[in-house]
Amino acid sequence: MTFNLTVSPDFAPDHISGWYFFNTWLQRKLDVGIHLELYDNFEAQRNDIRADKFDMIYANPYDASMLVREMGFQAIARPASKSDETVIAVNAESLFQTVEDLKPGSRVATTDDPDVHTMGMIMLESADLDKSNTDIKQHSSYVVVAKNLLNGDADAGFFLKEAYDELSELIRSKMRVLVSSEISVVHHSLLVGPRMVEHIPAIQTALLTMQDDDKGKGVLESMDIKHWEPMDSEQTEFMIDLIDTLIE
Amino acid sequence: MSEQDTLEVRTVEISYFDGTKRTAEIVDREVPYPDGKLIVSRTDPQGIITHANQSFIDMSGYSEEELIGTNHYILRHPDMPAIAFKGLWDTIDQGTKWHGYVKNLRKDGAYYWVKATVIPNIRNGQLVGYTSVRRKPSRSKIEESEALYKTLMAEE
Structure with missing residues (x-):
């Protein structure tokens, strides 16, 4: 079975290749097939997310809210010291x-x-x-x-x-x-959907040790991420509650 | 500080809904809300603070240790009518979001205005606490709120 990965389209274009490197790296670590699909606008991506096309999403905080509360996704990691301002x-x-x-x-x-x-x-x-x-x-x-x-x-x-x-x-x-803005508690996160749930422990282990070998470190650099930090469900819920207060 | 501030200092006994009281020195001096920041706090269902972000610590003048474990009403300014907080509790008790303009009391007795939003935190169908996020209000909304709260205080 091939899983599908997508990335919120708000990253700088310089890092597009980084996400392809990441996908290749992750497939090797998990020994599963993953297809990466990138979008140049939020609306088209959101329509495909709602059509349940994806199993893993690097999402902005607003989409994370929909993914967790409406589609049963779990946030498993966030980029270290990188918040959305x-x-x-x-x-x-x-x-x-x-x-x-x-x-x-x-x-x-x-x-x-x-x-x-x-x-x-x-x-x-x-x-x-x-x-x-x-x-x-x-x-x-x-x-x-x-x-x-x-x-x-x-x-x-x-x-x-x-x-x-x-x-x-x-x-x-x-x-x-x-x-x-100086909010610091609103950030992107990597979320995994219900079809891929059995792979979560392996994905988390791979991500949290990614910076320990040269290959992983190189991929992180190309994505402009220092390293990944774990996210548990309460941290995710806290961020979603915060986002809820900002939406009219 | 706002143009109307007198820097006058008065000693006021503040009574809270749970029957406790404290005496506070109130200074008529506004501390401007910082641009671009959000004040974030969380409480348990009884209103006891369980999380305070750095902006909250900076603006309230209390340390994190002083805030955690204390009731959120420590920020209540005596110029705020009780009915405004009743509206807040009635709204969030129904599980819905509350918005309002609030004059907060700092530890040093000065004040700051916020636009506050409070939402209940529901986990597995259970209320586990509340999240409150405050942002910078416009001067016109502060003036409207000041006038309204003065009228409401006169009626209390």
């Missing part, structure tokens, strides 16, 4: 110095990344801004969000902090961070 940036020349300087009618550039968009909207609340009094445009990537800020087509843009930090220095030099 959101940046609101403006054009470097912009007159906006704080979030509260943004006014109703502001043009906001975002992506379909659910956790970044939600956190971005939460950080706009202190300026009395919400979807009813802002002009929100969804774009296909963070690079396009940055272009909209640079061209003056948006007043503020939402970025996954990790993706913002990986934009070219030239692009970043033309933008300015208005606010950056």
Whole structure:
């Protein structure tokens, strides 16, 4: 039987090959067939997740909530010291110095990344801004969000902090961070579905010792992950409860 | 601090719903909510704090050791009407999410405003506690809440 693995499409494009290396490495460790399928947008991936196509998912916190509470997945590991933070940036020349300087009618550039968009909207609340009094445009990537800020087509843009930090220095030099979230307890996790449950002990052992050999270490580096940390069900439930408080 | 702050210090006896009381020095000085942060805490079903994140420790002015094992009502500011908390408990007792604007009391007697959300934590169908997440409120919502709570306090 071949299992199916997918990865939340919010990682930097530089790490695509890393996930293919990871899949090859994991298949060898478990001695099972795993097919990796990547997506370039959240909606298409979510439809396939709901159609029960996957057995293992490296998911963003919002999808983790659906996977655990509705589809019986278990979170088994998380990347060490890597949390999902959101940046609101403006054009470097912009007159906006704080979030509260943004006014109703502001043009906001975002992506379909659910956790970044939600956190971005939460950080706009202190300026009395919400979807009813802002002009929100969804774009296909963070690079396009940055272009909209640079061209003056948006007043503020939402970025996954990790993706913002990986934009070219030239692009970043033309933008300015208005606010950056510091939540630290919301992060991606690797989840395993009901069909693959018997492999969980072997997967956990393989992941938690991955950094101990050169091959595993190399794969981790290509994914930009230091090492994996275990996640138990209570840690997962805690993160899901927290996400629930952020969703209207 | 807000423009209306007087820095006046007053000594107030605060009574809690369980019959306990404490005397606190209240200072009319606002500590601004930090940008981009979420204050996170969890309690058991009785409201005893079981988890506090760093933002909670920083904003409340208490150490983690002081917070864990203490009732969440330690943050209750005497300017908050009891009816606001009754609304909170009535809502979460029904298993639903509560949102509200809250003026919190710091250990040093100063205050900070939050937009709070509280949800019940259900595990295997059982209530095991509550998670509370606080975020930065807008100035207009603080002003609306201040006016509302003053009216409600006058009626209590």
